[in-house]
Structure formats: C-alpha cells, structure tokens
Amino acid sequence: xxETSLGSLSLLVRRVTTAFAPAVAAxxxxxxxxxxxxDGFLVFASIFFVSMFFLRSRSQMHPMTWSRHAVNxxxxxxxxxxxxxxxxxxxxxxxxxxxxLALVGAIVVRMYGAYLSSWFDGRRPLRIAVVGWGEQAHxxxxxxxQSEVDRYxxxxxxxxxxxxxxxxxxxxxxxxxxxxxxxxxxxxxxxxLVLSPDASRFDAFEEVVDTCLDLPVRMIxxxxxxxxxxxxxxxxxxxxxxxxxxxxPSHRLQLQPRGKRAFDLIVGTxxxxxxxxxxxxxxxxxxxxxxxPAFYRQRRIGERGKExxxxxxxxxxxxxxxxxxxxxxxxxxxRVTGIGRLLRRTHLDELPQIFSVLRxxxxxxxxxxxxxxxxxxxxxxxxxxxxxxxIRPGVTGWAQVRCGYVxxxxxxxxxxxxxxxxxxHRTLLLDLLILVETVRALFVGEHNQLHxxxxxxxLRDRTDIPVxxxxxxxxxxxxxxxxxxxxxxxxxxxxxxx
Numbered sequence: 408x409x410e411t412s413l414g415s416l417s418l419l420v421r422r423v424t425t426a427f428a429p430a431v432a433a434x435x436x437x438x439x440x441x442x443x444x445x446d447g448f449l450v451f452a453s454i455f456f457v458s459m460f461f462l463r464s465r466s467q468m469h470p471m472t473w474s475r476h477a478v479n480x481x482x483x484x485x486x487x488x489x490x491x492x493x494x495x496x497x498x499x500x501x502x503x504x505x506x507x508l509a510l511v512g513a514i515v516v517r518m519y520g521a522y523l524s525s526w527f528d529g530r531r532p533l534r535i536a537v538v539g540w541g542e543q544a545h546x547x548x549x550x551x552x553q554s555e556v557d558r559y560x561x562x563x564x565x566x567x568x569x570x571x572x573x574x575x576x577x578x579x580x581x582x583x584x585x586x587x588x589x590x591x592x593x594x595x596x597x598x599x600l601v602l603s604p605d606a607s608r609f610d611a612f613e614e615v616v617d618t619c620l621d622l623p624v625r626m627i628x629x630x631x632x633x634x635x636x637x638x639x640x641x642x643x644x645x646x647x648x649x650x651x652x653x654x655x656p657s658h659r660l661q662l663q664p665r666g667k668r669a670f671d672l673i674v675g676t677x678x679x680x681x682x683x684x685x686x687x688x689x690x691x692x693x694x695x696x697x698x699x700p701a702f703y704r705q706r707r708i709g710e711r712g713k714e715x716x717x718x719x720x721x722x723x724x725x726x727x728x729x730x731x732x733x734x735x736x737x738x739x740x741x742r743v744t745g746i747g748r749l750l751r752r753t754h755l756d757e758l759p760q761i762f763s764v765l766r767x768x769x770x771x772x773x774x775x776x777x778x779x780x781x782x783x784x785x786x787x788x789x790x791x792x793x794x795x796x797x798i799r800p801g802v803t804g805w806a807q808v809r810c811g812y813v814x815x816x817x818x819x820x821x822x823x824x825x826x827x828x829x830x831x832h833r834t835l836l837l838d839l840l841i842l843v844e845t846v847r848a849l850f851v852g853e854h855n856q857l858h859x860x861x862x863x864x865x866l867r868d869r870t871d872i873p874v875x876x877x878x879x880x881x882x883x884x885x886x887x888x889x890x891x892x893x894x895x896x897x898x899x900x901x902x903x904x905x
Contacts, residue, residue: 706779794830
C-alpha cells in the first residue's frame with residue numbers, strides 16, 4: 408500500500424533529528440575551532456553515513472531501552488572513527504581536543520534528537536482500524552498501552568458480523584462494514600488497516616484493491632504488526648505459510664554460519680578469559696557451602712534435535728530430583744541453596760556454558776536449550792516448537808532478555824514467539840544489541856513483569872495442555888477482552904534443577 412504522508416513526515420523527522428542534526432553539530436564544532444571546511448564536511452559525511460546505515464538496518468529497538476541509549480552513543484563514535492580513518496589520506500589532522508568535543512556534541516544532539524523524534528511520534532499517532540472482530544482490536548489497543556507504544560492508536564474495528572459487537576461497541580466503536588471501507592478510511596483519517604486472523608482475507612483485499620489503492624493508507628496483517636512493534640511472532644495466529652519468510656533468499660544472506668562462528672569465537676574467548684578466575688572462586692564457594700559438587704551436567708536438546716551435555720555451577724541441593732522426575736523450577740523454589748540464589752540472580756551460574764560455545768555445541772546468542780523431557784511435552788502443545796532447533800542454542804537470546812525464565816507450557820509458548828522472531832530477523836547487529844540487553848539484565852534484573860498478550864495469541868488451541876502446566880495464568884473473565892488484564896509472565900529461574 409501507498410505510504411501515508413504522516414508516516415513519511417515521521418521518517419523525515421527521525422532522519423533530521425538522529426542523523427542530520429548530530430552530523431551538523433559535530434562538523435560545526437570542527438570548523439568553529441579552526442578546522443578546515445573540508446574537515447568539517449568530512450566529519451558531517453562520516454557521521455551522517457553511519458547514522459543512515461543504521462536507520463536502514465530496521466533493527467527492533469523499541470523493546471530494548473539500554474540498547475537505544477548504547478546506539479545513540481555508538482553511532483557518533485563510529486562516525487568519528489570513520490572520519491579519523493579517512494583523514495589519514497589527507498594532509499591535515501585536527502586536534503584531539505577538537506575531535507573529542509565534536510564527538511560529545513554529536514552524542515548530545517543525537518540523544519536529544521531521539522527524544523524529540525519520540526515526542527513527535529506521540530503527538531500525532533498513526534490511526535489504526537482493525538479489520539475483524541472487536542476483541543482483536545481491544546487486545547491490540549491494550550498491548551500498545553502496556554508496551555508504551557505511543558506512535559499507534561487503535562480507533563475502532565471494521566466487521567460485518569462481529570459476535571462481540573455488543574461487548575466492544577462501548578470500548579472501541581465498530582466503524583462500519585467492510586463494503587464501506589473507503590468511506591470509513593476517509594471519515595476517520597485511517598493511516599493503517601490491520602487485518603486480524605478472524606477476518607476474511609479475500610474480502611478485505613478485494614475491497615482494498617477496488618476502492619483504496621489511491622488513498623494514503625497502508626495495510627498489514629496482525630502477526631506482522633506484532634513483529635514490528637513488539638518483537639515477537641504471535642504463534643496463535645500463524646500457520647505453516649509463515650515460514651516462507653525463513654525460506655526467502657534474502658533471509659539466507661542475513662547471517663552466514665562462518666560469520667556467526669567467528670563472532671562466537673571472538674566474544675567467547677574474551678568472556679572465557681574474564682570468567683576463568685571468577686568460576687574458580689565460585690567453585691570453591693559452592694563446594695564449601697554444603698559439601699556437594701561445584702558443577703552439574705544435564706542433557707539438553709541442541710541444533711537439529713541433537714542432544715548434548717550442558718554444564719552449570721550447581722545452585723540446588725544435591726537431591727533436587729530425588730524422585731527421578733524432572734520438575735519445573737520457580738522463582739521461590741525451595742530446592743535452591745543460599746549461594747544458588749545469588750548465582751541465579753546474577754546469572755553467574757551460566758558462565759561454564761562459554762566453553763560449550765568454544766566447542767561449537769552452543770552459540771553466544773540463540774534460543775535457550777531445553778531438557779529432552781520437557782521438549783517432548785512442548786512439541787505436543789506448542790505449535791512449531793521443534794523449529795527453534797533449526798539454529799544452535801545460545802547462552803543468552805532474544806527470548807531470554809524479553810521474557811526471563813518461565814515455568815510452564817504457556818510461558819514456553821510465549822518465549823517460542825520470540826525465538827521465531829530471532830529465527831527470522833537474526834543479524835550480527837541484533838546479536839550485539841541482545842548482548843547489551845543481557846548486561847542490563849545482569850545489573851538491573853529481569854523481574855520486571857513483562858506483559859504477555861492474550862493467551863489466544865500465544866497458543867491457538869489450549870485444550871490438550873494439562874491444567875497444571877497453565878496454573879500461573881489468571882482465570883478468564885466472562886468478558887475477558889473488556890475487563891481482564893492480559894497475563895504477565897513472571898521471571899522464575901531455569902527449569903533445570905541444579
């Protein structure tokens with residue numbers, strides 16, 4: 408669909424505030440402090456080029472607070488570094504003090520520009536009309552509010568025969584029927600049509616093609632919008648056709664295995680050198696705490712379903728599974744030792760997995776490996792669960808930093824949606840951003856009650872899931888979409904006993 412003038416204006420504001428303005432500020436500082444005009448121009452070109460390159464990467468930045476700040480600092484640094492490299496070919500060299508002032512100026516202007524861009528988006532949000540039932544519109548509106556996404560606003564829904572019309576008409580209005588689509592778009596200044604899974608795709612696309620191609624309105628499917636705004640794939644709304652994106656040639660070029668392996672070896676080696684003395688001290692502490700072994704090994708499912716042994720520092724009592732049955736582990740698990748709680752809260756118990764990375768069994772960034780006993784249950788309950796085994800498991804990952812640790816089938820399905828997002832969008836840049844968010848989790852913690860969407864977006868069919876696997880989910884209200892709060896995923900620790 409044709410892009411709206413509002414969307415174009417928002418993009419222009421973002422380019423001016425986060426790319427053009429920092430480059431101008433840095434170049435002006437260079438010239439004012441006595442640098443040549445050509446030096447100022449080169450500074451401008453370097454910072455502007457790096458900024459525009461990042462804007463074109465289309466990385467998912469909204470859910471990553473620390474990464475946004477890190478990027479606002481890193482882009483000017485990369486721009487100045489590019490300038491210094493290019494200036495080696497010239498005769499003049501600008502003073503170090505001038506270079507540092509230009510860098511600071513670019514960082515300050517970019518961070519303020521990012522704030523202005525966000526403020527501008529919130530002042531006049533893109534107006535959404537959901538093509539489908541009112542419940543879908545309300546779910547989307549609620550999640551936009553919970554996720555603090557101010558750039559979009561749901562104004563109503565378009566449906567011929569919505570069974571929940573009476574419930575939702577007082578919350579979000581029904582704007583009309585699908586055959587009146589053109590009039591609805593014009594009367595309500597609709598910028599974006601969102602096609603929900605319950606709508607008739609054929610009727611919706613036919614009406615758009617027949618009546619709306621000349622209007623400044625766009626159209627997107629609900630699951631694609633969730634990917635763009637929230638960074639996950641709502642597996643309750645997709646079918647096997649979704650995986651066509653993974654088969655697309657451009658996806659195959661995103662992150663080549665050799666580049667990924669080189670990244671793992673470089674980062675893994677640096678972490679291993681840093682971790683060795685820490686692990687040695689922690690081993691002694693764990694051993695002295697209760698006299699049990701410092702490490703434990705456990706089977707996990709890796710790439711392409713192959714089993715391997717994972718090693719962690721022990722955090723539970725030695726008879727954690729004395730009954731011989733695997734158990735989910737929760738945040739208040741009584742089997743965790745005193746020192747184990749500290750290790751789990753700081754994730755220091757995960758450090759020995761770096762050596763699994765160096766051996767090639769794991770990667771730095773990827774889906775967390777699960778126990779075979781749980782995989783068997785999850786593959787029966789969670790659609791496409793085995794697809795997460797298409798890539799090597801990671802020490803940390805997109806699902807890990809977004810969802811924390813979960814202790815149920817429904818929680819695993821919520822993380823699965825993030826694993827599919829990573830499977831589709833993985834790049835070296837995204838890996839670096841996830842590393843930044845992992846550092847955030849180490850210092851800030853991850854018990855911040857991330858809001859998951861309604862269960863039907865996470866799991867399409869819940870009838871075969873044991874009740875005990877869903878016991879942390881609130882009971883459904885008789886009128887859930889109006890008054891119920893979507894479930895929140897707590898952040899209990901790893902399912903692996905230790």
